Amino acid sequence: MRRSKCSADRPGSILDRPRSFPDRARFSSDEGSASLEFLTVGIILLVPLVYLVLAVAAIQGGALAVEGAARQAARVAVQAIDSGAADAAVERAVRVTLDDYGVDADAASVTVSCAPSGDCLAAGERVRVSVTASVQLPLVPAVLSLDQATSVPLEASATQTVSRFAASSGGSSGSGGSASSGGSGP
Secondary structure, three states: OOOOOOOOOOOOOOOOOOOOOHHHHHHOOOOOHHHHHHHHHHHHHHHHHHHHHHHHHHHHHHHHHHHHHHHHHHHHHHOOOOHHHHHHHHHHHHHHHHHHHOOOOOOOEEEEEEEOOOOOOOOOOEEEEEEEEEEEOOOOOOHHHHHHHOEEEEEEEEEEEOOOOOOOOOOOOOHHHOOOOOOOOO
């Protein structure tokens, strides 16, 4: 019997070639995958990096606030004329400075210590003010007290010396040459 020669029997015909689907070539191409991978990895790395910058900025701002509050409180403490005024001035200085930086002033603690004699108003006395506060990390929800667990405690201290010309609280007000009325002579 004679077979007819059709195109399928010839070498190089469609049946001799491996089957290829037109869609497979389109989907197996790597075109565009680099940009997709770049966007995916970029977003995965960018979000934590932005959060890290925000967290470091919040902590740095809190550190500046606590340090500035301690320095300003020490300055006003050595210039006070009595202990009641010194306490009020220190409290006011800490509150204003921490509020300027957005740190919760009600949660801050302030300690004042004096050396060597313990009398904070005596001439030559060194007054040390320590301020402690906590800074909340940004974007942390208050659920399950996570905001308390992710707060960063900060502490700073500053020391100022009472002027040798300052009037002592218990002594005479004219000692040290601070009672002059001005003028250079008779």
